[in-house]
Amino acid sequence: MYLVIEYCEGGELYRELTKKSCFSERQSAAYVTQLAEALLYCHSKNIIHRDIKPENLLISHDGSIKIADFGWSVHSISSRRDTLCGTLDYLPPEMVAGESHDARVDNWSLGKLFW
Numbered sequence: 001m002y003l004v005i006e007y008c009e010g011g012e013l014y015r016e017l018t019k020k021s022c023f024s025e026r027q028s029a030a031y032v033t034q035l036a037e038a039l040l041y042c043h044s045k046n047i048i049h050r051d052i053k054p055e056n057l058l059i060s061h062d063g064s065i066k067i068a069d070f071g072w073s074v075h076s077i078s079s080r081r082d083t084l085c086g087t088l089d090y091l092p093p094e095m096v097a098g099e100s101h102d103a104r105v106d107n108w109s110l111g112k113l114f115w
Contacts, residue, residue, distance in 0.1 A: 008066055010059025017054055031057075032114050034065045039110060042067070043103040049073045051086045052109035 010016065013031070017023070023031065035057065042049060049056075049067060056069040072085040082100050092108035094101045 008058035008060045013057040014054035039106045048103045053087050053090050
């Protein structure tokens, strides 16, 4: 199986963040909005990404954010999951506690990312 995605010449959001150390409020708001809309779409299709972090967000030629690395993602009609996965810095409390989780783990990571 192969996954073909758009070439994102801006690279990882992580790289841009390390270069600039922080983004302007306007840029941060644009990124938050784009990522929230992308997650809303994924969740409407029963997809939970489970590893939202700057290294998994790419910047396209027009400066928009694209979600990448769906390695930990799951497509499930059942909204509850039990797998501990993702990146420690962005894990929600329920995963750390070993409790079941749902699509809201992506929302936690979004908030943690832009905190």
